[in-house]
Amino acid sequence: MKKLFLNNSISQMWKEATTPLDYFFALWVTSLAVLAIGGWLTLVVHWIMNPNMWDGVQFGIYDTLGT
Numbered sequence: 001m002k003k004l005f006l007n008n009s010i011s012q013m014w015k016e017a018t019t020p021l022d023y024f025f026a027l028w029v030t031s032l033a034v035l036a037i038g039g040w041l042t043l044v045v046h047w048i049m050n051p052n053m054w055d056g057v058q059f060g061i062y063d064t065l066g067t
Contacts, residue, residue: 010026010029010030010033013026013029013030014026014030
């Protein structure tokens, strides 16, 4: 697990950053990764705690093609 945290592409990006633009890009990529993981975790937790949350979901035009 320690190797996973220390030798991934995001941590390598932070280690190799030298200019302010590199740090900005590393912060941007890290923020996007945190938002993506947080969003998926939120969906999974809500799906486990409230499985009927999908009852009223509509998926756009594919949901209305048959009617």
